[in-house]
Amino acid sequence: MSAPLVFIDGDQGTTGLQIHDRLRHRTDLRLLTLPEGERKEAARRTEAINSCDVAILCLPDAPAREAAAAVVNPAVRVIDASSAHRTAPGWVYGFPEMDKEQAARIARARRVSNPGCYPTGAVALLRPLVQAGLLPADHPITIHAVSGYSGGGRARVEEHEGAAAGSGSGAPAFKLYGLRLEHKHTPEIERHAGLSQRPFFLPAYGSFRQGIALTIPLLMRQLPASITGERLHACLEHHFAGATHVEVTSLAEAGAIEHLDPQALNGTNQLRLGVFTNERHGQVVLTAVFDNLGKGASGGAVQNLELMLA
Structure with a gap:
């Protein structure tokens, strides 16, 4: 079984760069990155986000909503680092220590909104x-x-x-x-x-x-x-x-x-x-x-x- 594939959408921003840096030496997962010339191609980004196991959105709010809406593969799980979905229905708030059950909710979730x-x-x-x-x-x-x-x-x-x-x-x-x-x-x-x-x-x-x-x-x-x-x-x-x-x-x-x-x-x-x-x-x-x-x-x-x- 291959290691999980993680796609960082927006890996050139402040948060995305730091996430990439924290993950790039990991051997228990694979990172999917797009060449610079493809990062703004909607079709290529949609293809990438639907081919990964977990997508991490490091985008402004409006593009983050568009990226989340572009996920049609039911197997793809999403972590949104923007503020687009932090109070949205259907998204689990990504603060594991918030209460005793929150870490388990995050572990099961398909959609997680990272806190501000x-x-x-x-x-x-x-x-x-x-x-x-x-x-x-x-x-x-x-x-x-x-x-x-x-x-x-x-x-x-x-x-x-x-x-x-x-x-x-x-x-x-x-x-x-x-x-x-x-x-x-x-x-x-x-x-x-x-x-x-x-x-x-x-x-x-x-x-x-x-x-x-x-x-x-x-x-x-x-x-x-x-x-x-x-x-x-x-x-x-x-x-x-x-x-x-x-x-x-x-x-x-x-x-x-x-x-x-x-x-x-x-x-x-x-x-x-x-x-x-x-x-x-x-x-x-x-x-x-x-x-x-x-x-x-x-x-x-x-x-x-x-x-x-x-």
Whole structure:
């Protein structure tokens, strides 16, 4: 029996290149790539996507929808790394640690939608607390996050690292965006975190290539009286106990941390969660640090691929 054939559609983009790099030395699968002259030929791409075992779509939303619709071979399974299908019926959300059964759902799925980078951290922090009843589903949630500029895709990387930028000097020190509060990740966070109302989400880019630091502040006086920082932490610790790719910083460790480095987990498929509390002021901040190109994109896609091929 031959090794599974994996086709990366869009393997020249930021995520596609990283997935290709993570898989190219594997001997337990085969990679299907198209020559440069055939990548934009619709007929050739349709032929390729229907001849593989698993197609990984690393495309903008509209082309990803077209590619998924072009699959007529019922044996082909799809992982979509775009945001086109993250709240779509019939697609399994590709965050294996979301709950105890999610990895099994992904393993059985024909269609898997890879999470967005920011939602990976936000859903990891919020969903366990909402499911456990520690955080009301209608609680007003505010999410701030800073990502490396590679979160803007290949065009943003070339803008800041290309010849015109000169040694990366084109990257601004800090840039807020999404000020119209219509960021495409917001409905995804609301749906998969189990929230009943839209969260406030304000993202930013920093002058570094990759990595994310995401924070969610909470006021204890707005939560049920019995909720403490210790209970929030215990819930996350219990939910992710045994998870290979998600770690929860202990409260003792958190007490000694004064800075979060968004680049701390770059090059890995790890997600590090934290709960920082100030009981005197009744304040808590939930944190997530991870590589937006790792657990937030290519690493997560490869993790889903491994589940589907197991």
